[in-house]
Amino acid sequence: MTALQLCIAVLITVAPAWVWLDRLVPANLPGRGFLLTGYSTVLGVLATTLVMRLLSLLGIPFSLYSIGAAGLLLALAGWFAPAHWRSPTSAGQVQALQQPMTRLQVLLITLCLALLAARLLTLGLEVGTRPVTSWDAKQHWTKQARVFFELRSVVPYVSLQEWLDLDGQGVFTNMHPDYPVATPLLQAWTAVAIGQWHESLVNLPWLLIWMAMGLVCYSQARLAGASAALAIGATYMLLSMPLLNVHVALAGYADPLMATCYLAAVAAFYNWSQGRQAWLLILALISAAGCMLIKNEGFYWFLSLLPGILLVLAGLRRGLLILAVIALALLCVLWLMPADTVVAGHSLAGADIRYRPQSWLPIYLSFLVHDNWHFLAYLVLAALLAAPLFFRATLPLAAVIVSALLLYLTLYLFTSNAAGAVRFTSLNRVALQLMPAAGFFSLVVLLHWGQRQECD
Template identity: 30%
Template sequence: MLIFAYLLPWITGTIWLVWLESFSAQRQQVNLPRALGYGFFLGYFLCSASIWFLYTVFGQLSAAMVTAVLLLLSALGFFLSWRKYHHGQLAIHVKAPDIKGWDKWLALFLLTLIIVHLAATAYDTYSRPLLPWDAWGTWTYRAKIWFLNQDLSPFVSAENWLNTANPGIYTIPAHNYPAIVSLIQLWPVMLHGQWNDALAIFPGLLAGIALVLALYGQGKSLDWPALLLIAGVYLLISIPLLDAHLALPGYADLWLGGFAGLGFVALLQWSQSRDKIQLLTGLLFLGLGVLIKREGSLWLIVGLLFVIMQVLSWKLLLAMAASAVVAILSGYSLVDLPWLGQIGYADGIFYLPRLGTIILQPRDVSLAVITNLFSSSSWNLLYFFLSASLLLVLMHGKGNARYPVMSFVFLLSAVIATVFFLSAEGEWAKNSTAFNRLLLQLLPALIFVLQLNWQALFPQPANPQTDEKR
C-alpha cells in the first residue's frame, strides 16, 4: 500500500507530462527521464491539490476519494496521450547510454557513487527521527495535526489563537506558509492509516531521485554526451547541502528546488532549443512554485524577466530599464496587480507580491557571501567551477549559450544584491542558513548552467543515440 501511495502521484504526473510534451514541434520519442523527473513534482502537486479540493467540497479527508481522483486523472491523461500519439504510436524505448572506452568506466564509477549517495540518504531518512526545525515546527507538524484530527484544521497567528476558544484552531510562527508541502506529507500516512514521521517525509527522498532524472533528461534533449549528463547528475547529488535535505527531509526548499529550480532548467533549455513546450513547462513550474513557498513568487518574477530578456531586443530592454529608473525617481514605480498585490519600489521600500516588503537598508555582507559560496562545506567546489566557467565562457565561449547564461546569472545576482546587500535581510547571510537555502532552491539550474558552459567551451558532437531525445 505504501509503494502504491508513493508511486500513484508520480505515475499521474508523468502521464500528464508525456501528454504536454506531445505538443512539442521537436518531439520524436518520449523523453522518459525528463517526463519522470518533472512528472513527479507535477503529480505530487496534483495529489495535494486533490486532498485540499475534496476536503473543501466534502468536509472530510478520504484516501479512497483522493485515490479515485488520481486514477481518473491518470486514465484521462493516458487516453489523451494515446490519441495525441496517433492511437498506439506512443513508444518508449529505454537503452543504456552509448559510451565507449575509458569514458564508459568513468561513467560507471560516477553511477556507482550516485547510487551510494541515494542509498545512504534513504537509510538516514528511515532510521533517523524527524530533525529539521522547520519540518518539526511547521511543515510536518501541520500534517500530523491534520492526520490526527482527520481534518484540515486552520492555523492562525498567536494573537488570534489567544483570542479564540475554538479547540480546533492551532498556531505556529509560520502559520501563513502555503499548505502544499504539508499536504504532500499527509498523503502517504492517509493511506497507511497510522502516523509515522519517516513515512510522511519519505517523498522528500523521492524528490531527489526526480531531480536527478529531470536534469539528465533535459541534457539528453539537447543531445549532450552521456558522460556530461552523468557527471552533472553526480555533481548535483553530491552537493552536501542537498544531501542534508535528502537525508533529513521535511523542509520546503527541496520541493521548491523541484518547481523553481527545474522551472529555470526548462527555461534555459528553451533558450537553446526554442521548444515552446519547454517555455510553457518552465513558466508552469515557476507558477506552481508560488504555492510551495513564499520565495516562489520571487522566482516567478525572475523567470518572467529572464524570458523577456530572451525575446526583446537590446534597444527595447534598455528603454524599459531607463523607464524603470525614471519611474523610481519620480515616485511612480509602484503597481497594484490584481490578486497578487503590489509590486515595485516607493519611499525606500521594495514591494513584492506574496512576499511583502523589503525595506531599503544597505549593508556590506560581501565577506559573508564570499564565505558562504567559496569557503562553506555546503557547496563543495560548485561556485569555484561556476565562476571559472563563466569567466571562460565570456572570453572563449562558442554557441548560443552565452547570453542566456549571463542573463540568468545577472538576474540571480540582482536578487542576492537586493535581498542581502540592500535590506535588513542581510543579517541572514551572516548566519548562512537562509542564504544557502535560497540558493538550494535553484541548484538544478546552477548545475545546468555549468553544463551549458562546458558545452560552450568544449563543443562535442551530438550523442549518436537519439531515440529518446526530446
C-alpha cells in the same frame, strides 16, 4: 503492507502527471522516459497537494481512497486528451543524442551510477530510520502536517493574536501562518497513505525529490546536447552536493523541493530558448509556477524567469532596453508603494530596507569557503564571466540566473533577512534553492565552450 501502501501512494502521485506529460512530450525523444519520470514526480507531488486542498474545500476527508480516486480521475482525463498536442522532435536533435559511446565513457557512466546507487541507499536508510530532527520541520512544517493528518483536512492557520482572540476555536497558529502548505501536505499524504503517523516514513517524499532532481538534470542536459557520460557526471556532481544531501538525510525542509522545481523550470527554459519548442516553455512555466506553492520566495523565482523569456522573444538588444525600462518602473513603484503593502508574504515596512554590508562576509564564506557546494560557486562565477564575452546563445539563461542571484543578494544585503546571513541560519537554505539551476547554467556554458573548441 506498509511498503505496498507506500508504493500505491507513489503511483497515485506520479501516474496522473505522467499521463498528462505523455500527451505533451514528443514521442520519439531520446531519454524521454527519464524526462517524464523526473517531471512527473516533481509536478505530481505538487499536484497531489492541490488535490488535497480541493478535497478539503469540498469537505471530503483525506484517505488513500479519496486521494486515489481524484488521482484516477486526473489520469483518465489525461488519457483521453488528444495526442496531437505532442510536438515533433527534430531529426538533428535525435541524431545528436544517439552518438556511440567509447569504453571510457561507458566506464564513467558505470562508476557514476554505482556511486549514485550507493548514495541513494545511504540516504534511504537515513530518511527511513531517522525521526524528524530538522529545525524547520520540528518548529513549523511537521507540526502542521500532523494537524492535517489527524483532522484529515487542511485547516486554517492564523496569527498568534488572532488565535488568542478566537480562543483557538477552529483555527491553529504557528510562527509563519501565511506560508504555503505544500510541504506539510506531503508529509500528511504519506501518513494518510500508510494509515498512521510515522516519524520517519513521513519524510520519504524527500528521497523522491532527490531522485527527481537527478532525472530532470540528466534528461535536460541530454536535450542540451551533452553526451550521456557528461550528463551523468554532471548529475552525480549535483546530487552529491553536501548541503543538498544534508537536507535529504535530515528531511523536512521545503528547500530541496524548491530547488528541484526551479531547476526543472530553468533547464526547460534553456532548451526552449534554443529550439523554441512550445512543450518546453510549458514545462518551464508550470515548474516555475509550482515554486509559488512551496514557499513565499517562489514568487520571486518565478519572476526571475521573465527576463530570459523577454530576451528570447524580443532579441538581445531590444530585450535589454525593455528590461532597463521595466527595472526603472519597478523602482518607481517601490518608491510610491505604501509601506504596509504585502507582496509574497513581505512588506516594505517589515523588510526595513537599508544597506547591510555585514552580510558580505557570510555570503563569501558560504559560497567560496565552506564545503556546501564543492567548487560549484567557482564554476558559476566563471560561467557568468564567460557567457557575455564568448557565448551569446547562453545570455537569456544567464539573465535568469543573474536575476535570481540579484534577488538573493538584495534579500540579504538590503532587508531585515540579513540576520539570517550573519547567523548562517537561512543563508545556505535559500542558496540551495538556486544552486542546482546555477549548476545547470555552468554545464550549458561548458557545452558551448566544447562546441567552440570543435569548430576551431
